[in-house]
Amino acid sequence: MKQYRSDYLDHLESEAIHIFREVAGQFEKPALLFSGGKDSITLVHLALKAFRPGKFPFPLVHIDTGHNFPEALAFRDNLANSIGEKLIVRKVEDTIREKRLTEPVGKFASRNALQTYTLLDTIEEFGFDACIGGARRDEEKARAKERIFSVRDEFGQWNPKLQRPELWNTYNGRIHKGENVRVFPISNWTELDIWNYIRRENIQLPSIYFSHEREVLEHEGQLVAYSSFIRLDPGDKIVTRTVRYRTVGDMTCTAAVESKADSVEDIISEIIATKTSERGETRIDDKVSEAAMEDRKKNGYF
Amino acid sequence: MDLLRFITAGSVDDGKSTLIGRLLYDSKSILIDQLEAIEKQSKNREEGEIDLALLTDGLRAEREQGITIDVAYKYFSTPKRKFIIADAPGHIQYTRNMVTGASNSDLAIILIDARNGVVEQTRRHSIIASLLSIPHVVIAVNKMDLVDYSQDVYNNIVIDYAKVARATGLKDVKYIPISALQGDNIVERSTNISWYEGGSLLDILENTEVQKDLNYKDARFPVQYVIRPQTDDLHDYRGYAGKIISGVYRVGDPVVALPSGLKTRISGIEINGKRVEEAHVPQSVTLLLEDDIDISRGDIIVKDEALPKTEQELEALVCWMDAKPLVPGNKYLLQLNSRVVRAVVKNIEYKLNVNTLEKDYSPGRAELNDVFRAVIKTASPISFDRYDELRENGGAILIDETSNVTVGACMIQ
Incomplete structure (x- = not known):
C-alpha cells in the first residue's frame, strides 16, 4: 500500500481549517477578530484555505484602540482590500466618548482593558454569535485551559470552572440568546509553529516584525516605542535602536526586542535560541499580576 | 517532523505535574521568565527548590487550592516531533476530564508511585484508556529514588500491571522506571537505574509509531x-x-x-x-x-467498499459528564462529527465500575462520572462505525437541549 505522510504543520493546518468550517456550519453571525498581528494574519490565510473560491462567511472585525502601530493599520487595510473581504472597524475612542469611560493614566497608559467594552458593544451591535480569535494555548497559563469553542455569557465572561468538555474533534457551539462563543482555531500552535508556517506558506507580514531602526525608551529592561501615547518623565532618554517586534499589540503595551533579524529565516533562528517567552519579553501588561490574563478573560477579554 | 498527542494520568500525588514540568524543563521548553515566575511562587509557598509542578498549574483558583480542576494543554517539541500534552487531573470526581483529554490522544502515560504499586486509580486510568481506545500506553513507575532504585520493586509492579493490561485489553503497553523529581530516565537514560535496558521516556515518546494508527482504508x-x-x-x-x-x-x-x-x-x-x-x-x-x-x-x-452502519438505534458505552443525572427516557441531541440528531436514551443496560470492570445490571440512573452501556434511539438515521474500529466516526457527544451543555461522551459499540 502507498505510504502517506503528514507533517505536523499539515495536522495543525487541517485542524484549524476544520474549526473554521465548524464555525461556518454552526453559527448564524460569526466574525473574525482581526488585530493586524501575525496570529490573526495567519487566521486569514487559513480562512482563505477553508472557504475559497467562496467568500468568507464572516467579516473581519478590528477593535482599534487608537494606539496601534501605523504600519499594522496600513497592512490591515491592504490585506482586507486585496482579498476583497469586509472589514469592520470599531474604535475604543468612540466608546470612551459615548460611554464617558475613564481613560487610564500613567506612563504607559494602556487602553487594553477598555478594548473589552468596545468589543462587547460591537458584538451586540452586529449580533455576533461567534468571534474567531488568534489566541494560542502556549501564550499563557489561563489560555492553556480554555476550550477551542469557549462559551461566554452575555457579559463576555469566561467561567473556567464551567467549561464544556470538548471531545475528539467534535465542537458543541449551541448557545442561548445573548451568549456568544469565542473560537480559537490555532489553540494548539506555538509561536514557533506560527513562524514555521509563515515561512512554509510565504505569508506576508507588517514590516515591524522585521529588523528596523526605531526611537525607543528604555524602561526596566524593555524597549517601548517612542510615541505621543507614552508619558516622558525627567531623565527618560530616547535612543535609536535596531529592533523588531515579536508581538504586535498597542504601542503602549508591546515592547520591541533588539534584533538584526530581517527575514523569517533569521527570526526563526532567534526564536529557537531565545531564552524568554513571547509574552514575557514583549507584553508590558502581563507583568502586573500573576493572574492578569485569568482576570481579564473572566471579564470578557479575549 | 510529526505530531504526537498524549495524556498523562496519575493519582493525586503520583508526581504527574512534576513529570510534565520535568519534560518541559529538560527539553528546554521552559523559558527564563516562566522559570522566574515559578521561582517566585515557590518562594511564596515557602518551599526550598523550584517546584516543577507549578509549571502546569494554570489558574489562580487552582494554585490557591493546590489542585488541578481541568484539562490543560502543554506543548513542547524536539527536532523529531511536536508534542501536545493533555494534562488531566487524577481525582475521582474528574473522570470526565480524563475522558476528554484521552479522546484525541495517541498515547497515555499512566503513572504509578513505586511505593504504592498498582492502586485503584491505576486501574481506573487503564480502563478509561482502554474505553477511549488510546493506541499506546506507557506505564511509568515513578519515584524510583524513594525505593532505592530497586529492580525488584519495579519488576513486581510490572508483573502486577500486566494483569490489569490483560483485563482491560490494552495492546501496546511499555514500561519504564523513572524519577520525575530527579530526572531519572526522563530525557536521558539514568545511571541510577543501570539495570533497565530500554530507552528514556522521551525516547519512547519520540519513537512510538503513530502514522500507522491512521486509517487509510475506510473512507x-x-x-x-x-x-x-x-x-x-x-x-x-x-x-x-x-x-x-x-x-x-x-x-x-x-x-x-x-x-x-x-x-x-x-x-x-x-x-x-x-x-x-x-x-x-x-x-x-x-x-x-x-x-x-x-x-x-x-x-x-x-x-461503497466498506460502508458504515446507517441506523436509528445504536448501543454505546457512555461516560456521563453532567451533574444532572441521566434518567432513561431522557431526550438529548446526539452529535457525531457534523451530524446532529435528536436522541433518546432508551435504557441503561449496565453500569461499568471503572475501578474493577464489574457490571451492575440494575443501575436505575446514571450520575456524573458514571460509565454505562445504553441503547440510544435517534429521530433520524445516522451513519456510524464502531468506536473501537474507527474512533473518528464512532465517538459522539450528547447535548442537553435546555442547557446546551455537553453531558455525555458515547463510544459506539
Missing part, C-alpha cells in the same frame, strides 16, 4: 459546509467542505452520500483552491461531485 468524509460562490464565473460551483477523517479519496472514485444513499462520483478535489488528484486523512479538502445531488452539512460521503 469517511463528514460534510461541514457547502461552498457556493454564486458568482458569474462559478455559477454552478458546489463544493463540499470537510475533513477526511479516515481513508483516501481520488478523482473518479464512486461515492455514496449517507444517510440518503445517493450515489455519484468525485469529479474534483480541491485543497486551497488548487485541484489535486487524491487526498487522504487528515486533510481538510473540498470535494466536487459529478451529479448535483442533495447533500448538506451533517451528511457523510463515503466510498
